[in-house]
Amino acid sequence: MHSLCTRRPNLCRSFRVADLLDVSSRCWREDLISSLFTCEETKAIVSIPIGGPNVKDEIVWARSKDGTYSVKSGYHFVMEKTKGPQVSSSSTDLSNDKAFWNSIWNLKVPSKIKTFIWKACHNIIPSKGILFNRFHGSFGGGSLCPRCGDKVESVEHMMFFCPFASTVWKCSEFGYEPESKGFPGFGMWWKKLSNLNNKGLFSDGLNLLAFLCWQIWKSRNSLIFSNFVDSPIDVWNRALGAFEEFNSVLNPLPSLSVAESVNDEVDSVSSLWTAPPPGTLKINCDTAYDAKRGAAAAACVARDVTGQIINGDAISFPSLSVSSAEAMAVRLGVLLALKEKWERVIFESDNKGVIDRINSVMPNAWESAAVEKDIASLVVPFPFFSFRFVKRECNVVADWVARANLKGFCSSNWFANPPPELLSLLSTLDAPHNFSPYLLPDATMIGFDHGFK
Numbered sequence: 001m002h003s004l005c006t007r008r009p010n011l012c013r014s015f016r017v018a019d020l021l022d023v024s025s026r027c028w029r030e031d032l033i034s035s036l037f038t039c040e041e042t043k044a045i046v047s048i049p050i051g052g053p054n055v056k057d058e059i060v061w062a063r064s065k066d067g068t069y070s071v072k073s074g075y076h077f078v079m080e081k082t083k084g085p086q087v088s089s090s091s092t093d094l095s096n097d098k099a100f101w102n103s104i105w106n107l108k109v110p111s112k113i114k115t116f117i118w119k120a121c122h123n124i125i126p127s128k129g130i131l132f133n134r135f136h137g138s139f140g141g142g143s144l145c146p147r148c149g150d151k152v153e154s155v156e157h158m159m160f161f162c163p164f165a166s167t168v169w170k171c172s173e174f175g176y177e178p179e180s181k182g183f184p185g186f187g188m189w190w191k192k193l194s195n196l197n198n199k200g201l202f203s204d205g206l207n208l209l210a211f212l213c214w215q216i217w218k219s220r221n222s223l224i225f226s227n228f229v230d231s232p233i234d235v236w237n238r239a240l241g242a243f244e245e246f247n248s249v250l251n252p253l254p255s256l257s258v259a260e261s262v263n264d265e266v267d268s269v270s271s272l273w274t275a276p277p278p279g280t281l282k283i284n285c286d287t288a289y290d291a292k293r294g295a296a297a298a299a300c301v302a303r304d305v306t307g308q309i310i311n312g313d314a315i316s317f318p319s320l321s322v323s324s325a326e327a328m329a330v331r332l333g334v335l336l337a338l339k340e341k342w343e344r345v346i347f348e349s350d351n352k353g354v355i356d357r358i359n360s361v362m363p364n365a366w367e368s369a370a371v372e373k374d375i376a377s378l379v380v381p382f383p384f385f386s387f388r389f390v391k392r393e394c395n396v397v398a399d400w401v402a403r404a405n406l407k408g409f410c411s412s413n414w415f416a417n418p419p420p421e422l423l424s425l426l427s428t429l430d431a432p433h434n435f436s437p438y439l440l441p442d443a444t445m446i447g448f449d450h451g452f453k
């Protein structure tokens with residue numbers, strides 16, 4: 001993954017990895033590391049999650065998910081080395097990227113929206129700029145944007161950089177601020193997000209994004225054909241409404257019941273947070289991730305049978321791997337339960353991979369294996385514990401805390417004295433039908449920080 005360029009300093013006789021670790025606090029000695037390695041290398045090193053004392057070091061093959069070598073992955077590695085990276089060659093030409101085009105047809109959105117995204121990626125949306133070019137200037141409508149009249153109406157201008165469009169993005173929960181400088185084009189932009197989606201980073205976000213792009217296009221057409229002047233917030237609200245309506249048809253809500261028994265699977269299919277059974281606590285764990293900064297925040301929120309927050313923790317740390325950051329969040333929850341000496345605890349995460357690996361129903365993934373194995377060794381003293389996967393909608397409270405922590409506006413006593421935004425999320429236990437997991441109290445401030453800002 002990362003090969004070191006730094007040479008061993010002359011005076012340095014022996015350095016083992018252990019010398020770079022502060023074992024008691026399970027931390028990297030960042031000062032020492034940054035004095036020895038380049039900035040890039042330091043970042044990569046301190047982003048490696050550290051396992052517990054019972055987790056053995058292993059040599060892994062970073063080109064496979066489970067860390068074991070296979071001839072196939074070795075072959076691909078060699079081919080990449082000799083041919084140059086495939087990804088960058090396709091960065092300007094998506095035409096042969098079958099998986100990418102398939103991913104558009106696999107979106108969970110109506111067909112007309114799939115077709116629209118497909119066309120936008122091919123740069124064949126009939127915007128004024130494109131029509132003007134195609135007909136060599138004989139297109140009577142001119143090439144300028146019908147909204148601002150200031151720039152040529154390209155797909156990118158219409159979708160992102162026109163002041164109207166950029167306000168729509170600001171109003172949206174994505175909290176995205178499009179930047180024209182260095183923008184790779186709609187197709188590459190979509191591909192980047194689609195890759196995040198494949199890594200499980202973006203969850204339903206890509207589908208919602210498709211709805212939003214479609215609504216921006218529709219709003220532009222109403223302006224041209226019906227002279228209808230829209231407002232940016234209405235565009236976002238229509239996209240969200242259409243997305244939720246479409247989803248409610250696809251996945252109707254199961255009939256709700258408060259978890260009756262610890263072992264039942266109600267929570268794993270529920271779309272709302274459910275209280276733990278009496279005598280048991282539930283700890284929701286989640287992560288916010290900023291791929292650009294290589295930073296993550298993990299949060300855990302412990303709640304009782306009444307849904308009250310009784311304790312919690314949040315940390316931020318450098319990270320280059322989403323799955324290891326998600327595992328860190330679950331470990332944070334486990335460490336909190338151990339510190340508080342709670343005996344009956346349900347741990348929930350909306351990362352299925354992490355939960356399945358902790359429950360050993362899925363093979364190890366080397367990126368997060370150290371932390372997941374540590375979790376397995378930490379839970380030994382619990383008389384009762386359970387690790388469960390839940391939908392994102394059930395995990396909004398932990399999600400909020402993680403995002404707030406990543407953005408640096410989470411007060412240290414958030415669990416004793418929850419801020420109003422957090423309180424409004426907590427009240428969802430009582431008012432399930434008024435609740436949308438996508439509506440955040442202050443979207444511009446919180447953002448939708450799954451790494452594409």
Ligand SMILES: [Zn+2]
Nearest residue numbers: 145147148162
């Ligand atoms: Zn414009």
